[in-house]
Amino acid sequence: MELRLIEVVLPERDLGDLEKLLEGRGEVLDVTLLRSLGPYRYPVLGVWKERFSTEEIIVRILTSAEKTEGLTDLISEKFANVDGFRINIIPVAATIPNIPENAEPIQPEVSPEEHKRPKERISREELYSSIETAAKLTKVYIAMIVLSSIIAAAGLLSNNVVVIIGAMVVAPLMGPNVALALATTLGDLTLARNALKTNLVGISLAVILSVALGLILPVDPSMPEISSRTSVGFAEVIVAFASGCAGVLAFTTAAPAVIIGVAVAVSLLPPLVAFGLLLGAGYVSYATGALLLFLVNLISVNLAGVATFIAQGIFPRNWWEADRAKSATFVALMLWALLLAALLSFILASRI
Structure with missing residues (x-):
């Protein structure tokens, strides 16, 4: 417990x-x-x-x-x-004597009007603090982006799924994306700006590094681990939505951070690195497919994150902040949904 x-x-x-x-x-x-x-x-x-x-x-x-x-x-x-x-x-961390996992008081029978059960989550302030820290642009974040991109590129080029999974564990991309979803839910412009800055720096570094590797290393677009990330289907969208939900739930219930990293990075880092490798090697059409997959995943993760925060009942404490946040959330949800619909429509139209 x-x-x-x-x-x-x-x-x-x-x-x-x-x-x-x-x-x-x-x-x-x-x-x-x-x-x-x-x-x-x-x-x-x-x-x-x-x-x-x-x-x-x-x-x-x-x-x-x-x-x-x-x-x-x-x-x-x-x-x-x-x-x-x-x-x-x-x-x-621990308490002695130990408290059993089932040490819950018996809830009395009360009417729905009298009994308002609180959400099962950590406090809003603790949640905000942990996510704000995860969204900061630091030297460690930059180093982890560089290392995870190199590992992902090695896994893609060698068609080694185990190495790719290792890159997913190392990748810190989940932090700024969950922070962006929380900022959207709370209407917090400062957190949104920090999350966007950190996200853009991480994405740019991963692309620049993977393009450089694509220029100097042989890239075969027919390799399964690369080719599977050059097309988008509804299965990939479902995985991205599940990743966004898992990331938010792990934060709000204080689950281990590694679970979140794997859940979100599985939908973001591999197609991003595949895009850079293919672009650097001159396979523009394949690179376009990988970029579309990354964008669809990015939008799906954030859309699912916002929806999960709302379902968890995350909102500002003060009523005037809540009104502002409600408007910002509605606009952001519509924007994410329209972007996702536009990308999926383009993908479907290109297949006809």
């Missing part, structure tokens, strides 16, 4: 309000107890209090990772305007 320790810093005078909010029965709560938070019901695995100054107190709440979103939202809404208020969300 993924755990999070939520630290709430408050003036001591507001402790009573927080305790009422948590409906606590002591400083340490049994894992089988149910704590009711307004219209929500959460499994709180432990609560501890500590005074660290003459006027402030810190309350630590242990809960599962996917339950932090609603809990932090509720506490923030209650104490957002209190001077000195702060929430820190800390990943918990």
